[in-house]
Amino acid sequence: xxxxxxxxxxxxxxxxxxxxxxxxxxxxxxxxxxxxxxxxxxxxxxxxxxxxxxxxxxxxxxxxxxxxxxxxxxxxxxxxxxxxxxxxxxxxxxxxxxxxxxxxxxxxxxxxxxxxxxx
Amino acid sequence: xxxxxxxxxxxxxxxxxxxxxxxxxxxxxxxxxxxxxxxxxxxxxxxxxxxxxxxxxxxxxxxxxxxxxxxxxxxxxxxxxxxxxxxxxxxxxxxxxxxxxxxxxxxxxxxxxxxxxxxxxxxxxxxxxxxxxxxxxxxxxxxxxxxxxxxxxxxxxxxxxxxxxxxxxxxxxxxxxxxxxxxxxxxxxxxxxxxxxxxxxxxxxxxxxxxxxxxxxxxxxxxxxxxxxxxxxxxxxxxxxxxxxxxxxxxxxxxxxxxxxxxxxxxxxxxxxxxxxxxxxxxxxxxxxxxxxxxxxxxxxxxxxxxxxxxxxxxxxxxxxxxxxxxxxxxxxxxxxxxxxxxxxxxxxxxxxxxxxxxxxxxxxxxxxxxxxxxxxxxxxxxxxxxxxxxxxxxxxxxxxxxxxxxxxxxxxxxxxxxxxxxxxxxxxxxxxxxxxxxxxxxxxxxxxxxxxxxxxxxxxxxxxxxxxxxxxxxxxxxxxxxxxxxxxxxxxxxxxxxxxxxxxxxxxxxxxxxxxxxxxxxxxxxxxxxxxxxxxxxxxxxxxxxxxxxxxxxxxxxxxxxxxxxxxxxxxxxxxxxxxxxxxxxxxxxxxxxxxxxxxxxxxxxxxxxxxxxxxxxxxxxxxxxxxxxxxxxxxxxxxxxxxxxxxxxxxxxxxxxxxxxxxxxxxxxxxxxxxxxxxxxxxxxxxxxxxxxxxxx
Numbered sequence: 001x002x003x004x005x006x007x008x009x010x011x012x013x014x015x016x017x018x019x020x021x022x023x024x025x026x027x028x029x030x031x032x033x034x035x036x037x038x039x040x041x042x043x044x045x046x047x048x049x050x051x052x053x054x055x056x057x058x059x060x061x062x063x064x065x066x067x068x069x070x071x072x073x074x075x076x077x078x079x080x081x082x083x084x085x086x087x088x089x090x091x092x093x094x095x096x097x098x099x100x101x102x103x104x105x106x107x108x109x110x111x112x113x114x115x116x117x118x119x
Numbered sequence: 120x121x122x123x124x125x126x127x128x129x130x131x132x133x134x135x136x137x138x139x140x141x142x143x144x145x146x147x148x149x150x151x152x153x154x155x156x157x158x159x160x161x162x163x164x165x166x167x168x169x170x171x172x173x174x175x176x177x178x179x180x181x182x183x184x185x186x187x188x189x190x191x192x193x194x195x196x197x198x199x200x201x202x203x204x205x206x207x208x209x210x211x212x213x214x215x216x217x218x219x220x221x222x223x224x225x226x227x228x229x230x231x232x233x234x235x236x237x238x239x240x241x242x243x244x245x246x247x248x249x250x251x252x253x254x255x256x257x258x259x260x261x262x263x264x265x266x267x268x269x270x271x272x273x274x275x276x277x278x279x280x281x282x283x284x285x286x287x288x289x290x291x292x293x294x295x296x297x298x299x300x301x302x303x304x305x306x307x308x309x310x311x312x313x314x315x316x317x318x319x320x321x322x323x324x325x326x327x328x329x330x331x332x333x334x335x336x337x338x339x340x341x342x343x344x345x346x347x348x349x350x351x352x353x354x355x356x357x358x359x360x361x362x363x364x365x366x367x368x369x370x371x372x373x374x375x376x377x378x379x380x381x382x383x384x385x386x387x388x389x390x391x392x393x394x395x396x397x398x399x400x401x402x403x404x405x406x407x408x409x410x411x412x413x414x415x416x417x418x419x420x421x422x423x424x425x426x427x428x429x430x431x432x433x434x435x436x437x438x439x440x441x442x443x444x445x446x447x448x449x450x451x452x453x454x455x456x457x458x459x460x461x462x463x464x465x466x467x468x469x470x471x472x473x474x475x476x477x478x479x480x481x482x483x484x485x486x487x488x489x490x491x492x493x494x495x496x497x498x499x500x501x502x503x504x505x506x507x508x509x510x511x512x513x514x515x516x517x518x519x520x521x522x523x524x525x526x527x528x529x530x531x532x533x534x535x536x537x538x539x540x541x542x543x544x545x546x547x548x549x550x551x552x553x554x555x556x557x558x559x560x561x562x563x564x565x566x567x568x569x570x571x572x573x574x575x576x577x578x579x580x581x582x583x584x585x586x587x588x589x590x591x592x593x594x595x596x597x598x599x600x601x602x603x604x605x606x607x608x609x610x611x612x613x614x615x616x617x618x619x620x621x622x623x624x625x626x627x628x629x630x631x632x633x634x635x636x637x638x639x640x641x642x643x644x645x646x647x648x649x650x651x652x653x654x655x656x657x658x659x660x661x662x663x664x665x666x667x668x669x670x671x672x673x674x675x676x677x678x679x680x681x682x683x684x685x686x687x688x689x690x691x692x693x694x695x696x697x698x699x700x701x702x703x704x705x706x707x708x709x710x711x712x713x714x715x716x717x718x719x720x721x722x723x724x725x726x727x728x729x730x731x732x733x734x735x736x737x738x739x740x741x742x743x744x745x746x747x748x749x750x751x752x753x754x755x756x757x758x759x760x761x762x763x764x765x766x767x768x769x770x771x772x773x774x775x776x777x778x779x780x781x782x783x784x785x786x787x788x789x790x791x792x793x794x795x796x797x798x799x800x801x802x803x804x805x806x807x808x809x810x811x812x813x814x815x816x817x818x
Contacts, residue, residue, distance in 0.1 A: 059758050060752075060758070060760070062752070063635065063637035063638070063682075063683075063685075063748065063790075064637050064682065066637070066683075067681060067683050070683070070720070070721070070724060071681060074725070090760075091762075091763075092751070092760055092762045096748075098718045099703055099704070099706075099716075100685070100703040100718060100720065100721055101719045101721075102718070104720075
């Protein structure tokens with residue numbers, strides 16, 4: 001039943017006119033998604049200081065998938081060079097993300113417009 | 120008019136041998152020159168032809184090209200006039216000054232046949248082989264033909280001698296109109312037309328010769344057919360064994376490797392009436408399948424599959440080989456006699472053939488990769504034989520290709536028999552491939568034996584892990600004074616990542632922990648064992664749930680290999696007070712309402728994480744439920760999640776642990792599910808504990 005994770009990259013402009021890199025995930029996020037997600041994140045150029053994670057196309061995230069997202073956010077938090085925000089989560093996963101403290105490392109927004117307004 | 124009679128229909132086989140004995144005695148063959156002058160075509164005079172056979176040998180008048188009038192007896196075919204020349208029928212025209220000539224050509228022979236007294240002059244003719252299609256004329260009249268002339272020519276890939284009833288021939292001209300197909304890449308250019316002179320004789324004698332030739336062919340093929348029976352046996356056994364255990368891919372490749380030669384045998388080795396184009400067209404991909412199967416066998420047997428890049432490269436090469444040979448096969452099926460496509464087809468054939476000839480050397484490359492490896496004797500035998508067989512084949516094929524330009528005959532020498540066994544010629548290639556087959560059978564046997572042993576070892580490990588988990592998940596507990604407790608644990612795999620513990624603290628209070636390690640299987644179970652051991656030690660020094668989680672977090676840090684654990688720790692005191700700390704775990708529900716917690720990082724990620732405590736007081740009949748995310752993340756076939764909403768509705772009905780678990784399992788279990796319910800009892804009610812854990816099925 002698990003669908004493979006796909007990651008697409010695009011750019012957008014924040015409300016304040018800054019360039020924002022958007023990583024849009026789709027499919028399921030589990031232990032097998034590690035390479036796709038961290039690969040895409042590490043592939044962002046050093047100059048991209050604002051990153052948006054788009055979960056609109058994600059159907060399911062298991063605990064190993066959450067571990068991957070946490071790992072990515074902790075990396076960003078350690079260097080302090082990037083601001084990351086998240087949008088497009090279903091109410092269920094919004095609750096899960098809050099439960100595991102992800103909201104302390106990345107603000108959770110309802111949609112892209114709200115996320116871009118915050119950056 | 121045209122007859123191509125089967126030998127078997129010519130009378131009683133018991134007379135054939137007798138006919139043969141007569142054939143040596145009854146014949147007198149002599150050559151006479153009919154007219155004086157070197158230019159004139161000679162006449163072959165066969166006198167006293169009775170029950171035996173005679174070769175229509177000696178010089179034949181030969182003319183490349185095509186002209187229907189050349190069938191007529193009156194045609195001036197004198198040597199040196201009108202383009203006529205003399206060659207023999209003992210060898211192809213390619214070897215007699217017409218190398219690489221293709222297309223039409225005519226052979227003519229002036230014959231005078233005198234039957235033996237009292238013998239009916241009803242003759243038959245035996246033709247061992249003519250390359251590729253031919254028509255036979257007697258005094259300008261078509262009396263027989265074999266194969267179909269262009270356009271859309273057709274002939275048999277490999278066949279035995281052909282016999283034709285020719286009736287009463289006495290004095291006249293026997294003419295053969297021959298057509299040879301354009302050269303393909305392995306054609307030496309030394310072929311074309313006759314390779315041995317036709318025989319003429321009585322029907323019985325000709326039938327006898329044909330039977331004897333067929334018997335000789337069968338006799339020389341004993342080893343070939345014996346070896347292919349072995350291939351068939353190996354294919355059937357490998358296939359049956361593979362169907363029993365489909366994870367053993369090596370057995371499937373073994374079946375393919377031994378099945379491909381059988382297909383080749385049906386196409387080109389049994390003299391079945393299959394057209395040249397069809398046989399050669401299908402032979403290309405079949406040979407490629409054989410090659411590819413050998414590569415994958417080598418990959419598995421020489422442990423080269425441990426190298427993912429080499430494995431990927433092999434897969435890519437397999438596709439290239441199959442595509443190029445299939446295309447080459449399709450090319451073969453085109454009508455090469457059409458001048459519009461001949462040269463294009465020949466160039467495409469040469470290119471495609473070059474591609475898979477280079478690829479033929481791949482087993483040698485694979486063996487080179489295995490050189491640095493520690494392999495047992497069986498595998499070294501395979502490596503050695505694959506190397507030998509690969510070298511022999513590559514050298515032979517590479518040298519045969521384009522030999523009409525290089526004039527190298529080493530390819531033919533390698534293809535020539537090394538020795539014979541009871542009249543069966545054994546070539547270097549046949550010897551090498553037989554050795555390879557035997558070595559592979561031995562190595563596959565060893566490989567399968569090792570796999571079974573490894574599988575048994577893994578199953579034993581799994582059994583041990585299950586036993587370990589049985590110890591970790593409580594099966595039986597003393598009742599908690601003042602509480603009715605139910606619990607249910609349902610792992611998603613044989614070994615799960617959920618855990619719960621109820622640890623009596625001082626005889627009255629108890630520490631309850633419920634949690635989940637990210638991931639599943641053996642690795643998760645090992646993390647669980649670490650957690651349970653740590654918690655049991657921690658409660659000896661602290662009764663604070665937040666203290667237990669903080670201690671656990673520090674000890675798990677860096678030990679979960681990028682994973683984490685979530686956990687709720689709860690201390691129950693006899694007065695009904697309940698102190699709870701939560702590390703990123705779904706919060707407990709009290710009387711249908713979720714106990715609220717601020718989110719925190721899970722255990723094992725950041726050693727400095729702080730966990731807050733919250734205390735609630737439980738009154739009689741208060742109902743509390745703790746659970747793992749396997750419940751809320753149960754997932755239906757449609758992909759829909761059970762979700763927190765359904766969890767909330769479920770717990771509002773205050774089910775026991777088993778009922779709650781069943782609800783999620785029926786929805787679609789994905790992960791381990793653990794549920795624990797607590798009901799505060801009124802004074803005087805008897806404490807009770809119901810624990811449901813799965814009964815482990817024997818592995």
